[in-house]
Structures are given as C-alpha cells and as structure tokens.
Amino acid sequence: MVTLTPLEVGLALLALVLVAAIAVMIVTNRRRANLRAKFGPEYGRTVEMTGSPRKAEAELQEREKRVAAFTIRPLSPQQADAFTDAWVRVQAQFVDDPQGAVSRADVLLTEVMEVRGYPITDFEQRSADLSVDHPEVVQNYRSAHDIAVRHARGEADTEDLRRAMIHYRALFDDLVHEPVDHRMAPSVSRLRQDDLRGSDPR
Structure with missing residues (x-):
C-alpha cells in the first residue's frame, strides 16, 4: 500500500x-x-x-x-395573410392619422403575439419574452413603444411616429414572416420610407 x-x-x-x-x-x-x-x-x-x-x-x-414553458407556434398561411392585410390597412391609415396608426400597429402586434402563443402581460415582460426568440428586433419594439409614450406626453412629432411605424414593422415581419435572416435582411434604418406613403409592404 x-x-x-x-x-x-x-x-x-x-x-x-x-x-x-x-x-x-x-x-x-x-x-x-x-x-x-x-x-x-x-x-x-x-x-x-x-x-x-x-x-x-x-x-x-x-x-x-x-x-x-410557452407553446409558441407559427402562424398558418391564412393567419399570416390576414395579419399582413391588416398591416397594409394600418400603414395606409398613417397618411391621414399617424397617431391612430401607431396605436393600431401596437394593438396589431399584441394580437399577433397572442396568436403565436405569447402571454399578454405588461410591456416590459412582453419585451423580455420576445427577446428570447427575436433578439435582433426586440429593441425596435422598445423604441416604438418609447416614441408612443413620448407622443402621448406631447414630446414626439409626426416624423417620430413614422420611425415608430418602421420599428413596429421590423418586429411585425419577424413575428409574421418567420424565419427572417437578419444577416441578409435590411436594417431598420434602410427600410423603405415609402412603405408609409401608400406602397404595398408585401
């Protein structure tokens, strides 16, 4: 031993x-x-x-x-088409009613999240939940929400609301038209401004 x-x-x-x-x-x-x-x-x-x-x-x-622990599911083609049509209407609304369009865009995104299987909680929790599967665009969601809050206080103008719509659009595309390869997709700053002037975003 x-x-x-x-x-x-x-x-x-x-x-x-x-x-x-x-x-x-x-x-x-x-x-x-x-x-x-x-x-x-x-x-x-x-x-x-x-x-x-x-x-x-x-x-x-x-x-x-x-x-x-969530049951996150993709949209069916019919659901994706319906939400895309709804987005086109919201985008057209922006021309005459920017504030109403931004508010409707926020509601539409919440509806998409709910159908996808995300629980509808407070904004910060929704953002945290989205960051797991959509980390590249969750900051767009926060930026758009911040603009909407500032506009409610009278601290944002129409151009700010236009940026909010572009931010919302980035998350909308990610949620509705998955998967989005962000290495190939244009950045938010390069999204076409004419999307908010009546052109079809599809």
Whole structure:
C-alpha cells in the first residue's frame, strides 16, 4: 500500500481544485459565448441594465426557462395573410392619422403575439419574452413603444411616429414572416420610407 506524505496529499488536492476551477471556467465561458451568440445586442443591453455579465446571464437564462414553458407556434398561411392585410390597412391609415396608426400597429402586434402563443402581460415582460426568440428586433419594439409614450406626453412629432411605424414593422415581419435572416435582411434604418406613403409592404 502506497502511503502519501502530507505534501503529496496537499499537491493532489490542489491539482483537483485547479482542474475543477478550469472546468468551471470552460463551462462559464462556453455558456457566455452561447448567450452572446443567441441574444446579440440584447446581451450587451442586459449587462448594462443589470451591472454585470453574471447577473445578465442569470436574467437571460431565466427568460429562456420562462419562454420554454410557452407553446409558441407559427402562424398558418391564412393567419399570416390576414395579419399582413391588416398591416397594409394600418400603414395606409398613417397618411391621414399617424397617431391612430401607431396605436393600431401596437394593438396589431399584441394580437399577433397572442396568436403565436405569447402571454399578454405588461410591456416590459412582453419585451423580455420576445427577446428570447427575436433578439435582433426586440429593441425596435422598445423604441416604438418609447416614441408612443413620448407622443402621448406631447414630446414626439409626426416624423417620430413614422420611425415608430418602421420599428413596429421590423418586429411585425419577424413575428409574421418567420424565419427572417437578419444577416441578409435590411436594417431598420434602410427600410423603405415609402412603405408609409401608400406602397404595398408585401
């Protein structure tokens, strides 16, 4: 039977601790890389909001667990066509009634979310839920909502409302016409302004 000296036992324990620490570091880095890849800009926003990567990652993982419990389903072709037709009407409404069109666009998006299987909760929770499967456009949703709130306080003009519609359009396309490859799709800033001047967005 081999008898280890106290020094050898100590070195063996130290080696085990180092191996465990390295394993934890590898797992942590892999998880962080996966979350960054999945959430994109939403990862950075959450880090800024929570104050640390560790807290941000816990928050994002909690969102994933919550959304995993939902029954998210794609729209049928008939539902997609109906919502697209509704969007065309909202877009046409913008010409004569920008504020009403923005309000209707927000309601229409909520209807799409509900049909897709997202629970209809408060705005912040809806945004968090959407960020799991739509991280590239959830900030558009927040920006549009912020403009609508500012307009209600008299702090936004018609051009701001036009931007809100473009932001809403980005999320609408993602929800109704999945999947959208954002590496190939135009950015919000490049979406055609004439979409709000009567042209057919389809």
